[in-house]
Amino acid sequence: MNLAHSGEACKSCVIGNKAEFQRFGLDTTGADAVVALAGNPNTGKTTLFNALTGLRMHVGNWPGKTVVRATGGFRVRQRKYKLVDLPGTYSLLSNSPDEEAARDFLLFGQPDVTVVVCDATALERNLSLVLQVLEITERVVIALNLMDEAKRRGIEVDDRSLARDLGVPVVATAARSNQGIGNLLETIDGVSQDKMGRRTVRHVRYGAEVERALEPLVKELTTSFPGLPNARWVALRLLEGDPSIVREVKEGTLGLASHGLEVAAS
């Protein structure tokens, strides 16, 4: 546990972020923390959502998008959590509207905890998104879902080694039969309060040439968009020429939610 971080807690707690979450059409009234459920399509995200919330879900829409999103709540002892079920996504780099919605929420909505739901029977293809999420946020829990299906197929997953290698907690679950849900709730609760040792984001180094190009871009981005989370990530997308990010930077609409935070804080 790192007590030195306690001064920073206010920056990331829901009270400070409240305006931001309301921008996403999410009412966080009464919730102590917001938890995002991310993951590839068909990893059992929504089944897990239902298991965590006890089926108390209602459906909402992202403003300006046709993508359906569900929010629900759960409580661990006295702490109340708001859970956001994001559209399934293979990557934070893609450009379909639902993947963009998931990406924007993770990048700029800054949930307190991000749970990445993985399919234990196809772990290899799920780890790509895991690494991308680890690059942009500190509080991550991996839910290794469909463990019952993996067992049936004779697939063994060494979840302890995986947790060690990734540096974040890994919880084995079988949401269909409610297995591992209690453990997942406890882990989310622990991570949201930095009780499991806070990690730092895992920046991939892209070599001297790219790093040299990034430095001035990051500087300029943080000047133009004060308080922008993940400026390095945004700068990398600019270098790639990601059309949606280029457009948002041009129009000045990038990470609007974080600007809402600034107004709320001042």
Place this chain on the structure above:
Amino acid sequence: MTTLDQVAGGEPVRVVRLNATGGERIRLLDLGFVPGTVVQRLQTSPLGDPAAFAVRSTVIALRREQSQNIEVEPCPR
């Protein structure tokens, strides 16, 4: 060079390179079509497009304009 759209059903092949750029390239990589990956055609729709491929423990359907950007080589079982 053979591209994925020319490969017959059931025949495993290995991805050699992608002839796509920008978003299209990123999309293929995200879906698991990374050089070195073994891919197999599973099903083809009645009109021949799209087709379903087994790739990295899942099934992904691609349009021909996507699969013809994926260069492959034979992959002995």
